[in-house]
Amino acid sequence: MITPEHGLLALPALRQLEQNAEAAGLQLMQHAAQAIAGWCQAHIPHGAAILVAAGPGNNGGDAILAACLLKQAGYAVEVLLPEPRVNAAVAAALQHWQALGGSVRPTLGDTPPAWLLDGLFGVGLSRPLGGAWLHLIRRLNSLPCPKLAIDIPSGLDAWTGQPRGIALRASHTLSLLCPKPGLYTAQGRDYCGHTSIALLDCPPTHYPQASGSIAVPQALALKRRHSSHKGSYGSVSVIGGARGMSGAAILAGRAALALGAGKVFVHTQDALLLDPATPELMLRSWQDGMNVPAANVMLIGPGLGLSDQAHQALDALLLHDNTLVLDADALNLLAADSQLQARLRQRSYPTLLTPHPSEAARLLDCSTEQIQADRIAAARQLAQQFACTVLLKGSGTLLASSGQPYRLLVHGSPALAVAGQGDLLGGAICALLAQGMPLLDGAHLAADLHACAGEHYETAQGGPIGLSASTTLQLMSHDLNQRLKQAGAPAF
Numbered sequence: 270m271i272t273p274e275h276g277l278l279a280l281p282a283l284r285q286l287e288q289n290a291e292a293a294g295l296q297l298m299q300h301a302a303q304a305i306a307g308w309c310q311a312h313i314p315h316g317a318a319i320l321v322a323a324g325p326g327n328n329g330g331d332a333i334l335a336a337c338l339l340k341q342a343g344y345a346v347e348v349l350l351p352e353p354r355v356n357a358a359v360a361a362a363l364q365h366w367q368a369l370g371g372s373v374r375p376t377l378g379d380t381p382p383a384w385l386l387d388g389l390f391g392v393g394l395s396r397p398l399g400g401a402w403l404h405l406i407r408r409l410n411s412l413p414c415p416k417l418a419i420d421i422p423s424g425l426d427a428w429t430g431q432p433r434g435i436a437l438r439a440s441h442t443l444s445l446l447c448p449k450p451g452l453y454t455a456q457g458r459d460y461c462g463h464t465s466i467a468l469l470d471c472p473p474t475h476y477p478q479a480s481g482s483i484a485v486p487q488a489l490a491l492k493r494r495h496s497s498h499k500g501s502y503g504s505v506s507v508i509g510g511a512r513g514m515s516g517a518a519i520l521a522g523r524a525a526l527a528l529g530a531g532k533v534f535v536h537t538q539d540a541l542l543l544d545p546a547t548p549e550l551m552l553r554s555w556q557d558g559m560n561v562p563a564a565n566v567m568l569i570g571p572g573l574g575l576s577d578q579a580h581q582a583l584d585a586l587l588l589h590d591n592t593l594v595l596d597a598d599a600l601n602l603l604a605a606d607s608q609l610q611a612r613l614r615q616r617s618y619p620t621l622l623t624p625h626p627s628e629a630a631r632l633l634d635c636s637t638e639q640i641q642a643d644r645i646a647a648a649r650q651l652a653q654q655f656a657c658t659v660l661l662k663g664s665g666t667l668l669a670s671s672g673q674p675y676r677l678l679v680h681g682s683p684a685l686a687v688a689g690q691g692d693l694l695g696g697a698i699c700a701l702l703a704q705g706m707p708l709l710d711g712a713h714l715a716a717d718l719h720a721c722a723g724e725h726y727e728t729a730q731g732g733p734i735g736l737s738a739s740t741t742l743q744l745m746s747h748d749l750n751q752r753l754k755q756a757g758a759p760a761f
């Protein structure tokens with residue numbers, strides 16, 4: 270059961286929710302206005318000058334009713350109404366505003382306010398913004414003040430996280446009734462700033478079924494018994510590291526160890542004698558063969574290259590009856606060979622693909638821009654087309670598996686946008702799977718630990734530059750131990 274604060278609704282379900290609430294006599298717009306005014310009173314100094322930009326739909330209605338409450342609370346509020354043709358709810362809100370002595374201006378003045386409230390467009394944006402709206406939002410973006418977006422920054426698509434023509438660049442976003450995927454994925458994080466959700470006291474029974482979720486699985490399944498040994502925590506084999514690329518496979522192996530796998534093998538093209546920083550790794554060459562015990566989780570791809578030998582290794586591994594994670598060049602080999610694709614679809618054992626947007630584009634034979642234009646659709650299409658679970662990397666990482674609600678990560682940081690981080694994530698996922706977590710949950714928890722490591726680093730350093738692999742792994746294993754401490758009893 271996905272709770273209202275975690276559920277991601279499609280537009281028809283959101284409209285259904287609105288109708289359910291209205292039918293039950295809930296005054297959503299009043300609740301929205303109270304939530305917005307409450308947020309402002311908690312964050313904006315008393316009496317400050319607030320410009321409230323109101324659009325022609327209910328997003329504008331929320332904004333104007335909030336303006337009324339803020340004026341009554343002693344703020345110096347002005348309403349900007351660029352479009353005089355408004356819906357009935359906005360007209361009623363305007364009457365209330367004018368009855369309080371509030372004035373309305375059609376264009377932006379010269380004096381910048383202390384804060385801007387953006388209530389131009391919300392989830393009713395139905396086409397790209399053009400003409401006068403482009404000009405206005407450009408001017409609002411250049412105002413030297415913090416900006417609170419109501420529900421979603423105006424112009425940002427609430428489902429894809431992409432601006433439609435242009436979008437307001439908010440410093441904060443207060444989203445109403447439920448989270449929306451566009452707050453977190455694609456360009457959403459850059460446009461929304463700090464986000465919070467106001468559920469508007471809407472009872473959970475009014476919420477239709479969610480198509481996605483932002484809830485992170487618990488670490489409970491990873492609790493350890495005292496009477497356990499390394500054989501209790503599974504083993505991971507990493508297959509990659511073509512000549513000159515062995516570092517990628519080693520990094521994946523280190524991550525698998527750091528996140529708790531019992532034993533880790535790393536198969537590289539040339540046999541390495543030792544990883545001095547992690548002598549626990551068991552190093553093998555491709556010539557030693559890929560025969561590994563049936564309980565293993567296998568990761569193929571980091572630094573694998575596109576050679577015939579690499580192709581043969583992937584071809585053989587797809588026949589193995591154990592959990593398989595495909596990353597990096599394994600995905601590129603897959604994209605170029607329909608026979609490999611057919612073999613993948615025939616697998617009956619858990620299989621995960623972990624593409625970044627360019628790899629996803631190769632797999633779906635489209636452009637990276639097309640993937641990014643609708644990341645949720647792309648992740649779902651990959652999962653369906655290849656009959657497996659998919660983790661689509663990038664800002665707002667997504668997980669999709671046919672017949673399941675999609676998952677969306679709300680954490681992450683540009684600190685992670687450096688070489689080697691994908692290899693670490695692949696190894697970390699395998700570690701949690703080797704310890705018995707189901708595929709979707711294990712991949713999700715590992716990705717969340719990775720995303721949070723980036724955020725923790727950025728917070729601690731005051732910026733995103735310079736995150737190393739070893740720091741990432743320390744942060745991830747520390748976070749995992751904290752989550753274990755908070756989890757309940759061991760899962761016997």
Ligand SMILES: NC(=O)C1=CN([C@@H]2O[C@H](COP(=O)(O)OP(=O)(O)OC[C@H]3O[C@@H](n4cnc5c(N)ncnc54)[C@H](OP(=O)(O)O)[C@@H]3O)[C@@H](O)[C@H]2O)[C@@H](O)CC1
Nearest residue numbers: 287297325326327328390391392393394395396397398420
């Ligand atoms: N959902 C909920 O349960 C709740 C919703 N609430 C609030 O309502 C908001 C949604 O309200 P909404 O549906 O009235 O849509 P909204 O975003 O105000 O815009 C519609 C207007 O914009 C216009 N328009 C659209 N695109 C345009 C374009 N490119 N260029 C120009 N015009 C364009 C469109 O015109 P039309 O397409 O009809 O020509 C119409 O006039 C939601 O975000 C939240 O704030 C809360 O009160 C609590 C519960």
Ligand SMILES: [K+]
Nearest residue numbers: 387390421423
């Ligand atoms: K808005």
